[in-house]
Amino acid sequence: MIRLQTYAAFSLLATTSAVYYAFSSREQFYPAMVYLSSSKICFVLLLNTGLVAMCTTWQLVKRIFLGTLREAEVEQLNEQSWREVVEILFAVTIFRQDFSVAFLAMVAALLLVKALHWLAQKRVDYIETTPSVPMLSHIRIVSFMVFLLAVDCIFLSRSLMPLIKNREASVAIFFSFEYMILATSTVSIFVKYVFYVSDMLMEGQWEKKAVYTFYLELISDLVHLFLYMLFFVAIFLNYGVPLHLIRELYETFRSFRIRVSDYVRYRKITSNMNERFPDATADELNASDATCIICREEMTTAKKLLCGHLFHVHCLRSWLERQHTCPTCRAPIVPPDNGRTASAQQHGAQPGVQLAAGIGAPGSEGATSENMNRRQAKLEAAASAASIYGRSFAYPPTNTLNSL
Numbered sequence: 001m002i003r004l005q006t007y008a009a010f011s012l013l014a015t016t017s018a019v020y021y022a023f024s025s026r027e028q029f030y031p032a033m034v035y036l037s038s039s040k041i042c043f044v045l046l047l048n049t050g051l052v053a054m055c056t057t058w059q060l061v062k063r064i065f066l067g068t069l070r071e072a073e074v075e076q077l078n079e080q081s082w083r084e085v086v087e088i089l090f091a092v093t094i095f096r097q098d099f100s101v102a103f104l105a106m107v108a109a110l111l112l113v114k115a116l117h118w119l120a121q122k123r124v125d126y127i128e129t130t131p132s133v134p135m136l137s138h139i140r141i142v143s144f145m146v147f148l149l150a151v152d153c154i155f156l157s158r159s160l161m162p163l164i165k166n167r168e169a170s171v172a173i174f175f176s177f178e179y180m181i182l183a184t185s186t187v188s189i190f191v192k193y194v195f196y197v198s199d200m201l202m203e204g205q206w207e208k209k210a211v212y213t214f215y216l217e218l219i220s221d222l223v224h225l226f227l228y229m230l231f232f233v234a235i236f237l238n239y240g241v242p243l244h245l246i247r248e249l250y251e252t253f254r255s256f257r258i259r260v261s262d263y264v265r266y267r268k269i270t271s272n273m274n275e276r277f278p279d280a281t282a283d284e285l286n287a288s289d290a291t292c293i294i295c296r297e298e299m300t301t302a303k304k305l306l307c308g309h310l311f312h313v314h315c316l317r318s319w320l321e322r323q324h325t326c327p328t329c330r331a332p333i334v335p336p337d338n339g340r341t342a343s344a345q346q347h348g349a350q351p352g353v354q355l356a357a358g359i360g361a362p363g364s365e366g367a368t369s370e371n372m373n374r375r376q377a378k379l380e381a382a383a384s385a386a387s388i389y390g391r392s393f394a395y396p397p398t399n400t401l402n403s404l
């Protein structure tokens with residue numbers, strides 16, 4: 001930030017002195033303008049100032065809506081920017097005959113807008129897994145998403161207009177497509193956030209949340225897949241093979257496939273939970289300490305897994321969204337009927353990771369359990385479960401961020 005400020009100050013100083021020199025040496029407006037637009041040094045200076053202005057605006061937007069970035073956000077931003085720059089360079093080679101200053105400026109703007117989208121997604125993910133989020137953060141993220149959607153729509157309509165007017169392929173295809181993808185991503189992030197808020201208002205009891213989240217992600221993946229293919233064909237017919245798209249096309253397809261198989265697995269287990277898992281008897285409840293390890297609340301009724309461990313039925317359901325092994329002993333929740341399902345159930349399990357780190361050992365609650373806010377405990381359990389098991393159903397894999 002400080003470096004940018006210093007650089008911006010120097011750029012502004014250099015440009016002002018160039019403009020001052022032009023006007024003082026030419027004395028009239030028109031010759032001064034001719035000098036400014038024909039001199040190579042002046043041109044570079046003006047271009048540089050334009051870029052600095054863009055970066056400053058970007059920093060300002062980030063400051064207003066997100067405040068200081070967390071370390072994880074900065075890390076992700078750096079990592080994704082490099083990949084994105086490489087891919088945009090590929091795209092630029094496709095449109096090399098359209099290369100101009102305006103094109104360069106549009107590419108820079110696109111990169112900055114994209115970065116804001118990654119940050120929005122990352123921040124929503126963070127809010128979803130954080131127990132107590134201040135009201136201001138909610139207001140900020142909502143206005144940020146509205147702002148992003150407005151930006152997407154403005155750029156989208158601006159790049160669609162020349163396409164509709166001239167009816168011929170140009171670099172505007174590239175920008176229309178990119179902003180279309182960004183706009184759909186913004187909508188999907190926003191709806192996901194609405195789901196989270198609804199679940200919070202229902203105190204975490206919204207059973208259908210996982211189902212709706214799944215449909216949302218499925219639809220957004222489908223839309224992206226469709227757009228990527230459309231763009232691929234459009235570029236292929238007019239320019240040649242769009243190399244920069246192959247990775248994103250592949251990853252969108254892959255995440256789509258994983259999502260469907262995850263969901264089928266989840267539905268298979270939860271469709272008949274009442275018949276599949278027997279109710280715990282009063283003796284069994286008394287024999288254990290009758291505390292549900294998932295929510296740390298006392299159980300009056302419970303479901304018994306094959307391994308003999310007891311849980312609330314709704315806790316078990318939300319656990320199954322992420323993991324298909326017993327939260328206490330890690331035994332498969334559904335007995336493997338053949339080799340394929342056995343490996344599927346072990347999927348994502350990392351041997352040696354102690355569940356106790358996230359959930360807490362059954363005996364360690366006691367006095368603290370009353371003080372613990374129920375919702376907070378559940379959220380913490382969900383957050384740590386999500387971080388232990390990198391890939392999960394409710395928390396999308398990191399590679400879906402690339403489809404932004």
Ligand SMILES: [Zn+2]
Binds near residue numbers: 292293297311312315
């Ligand atoms: Zn429970």
Ligand SMILES: [Zn+2]
Binds near residue numbers: 308328
């Ligand atoms: Zn168990």
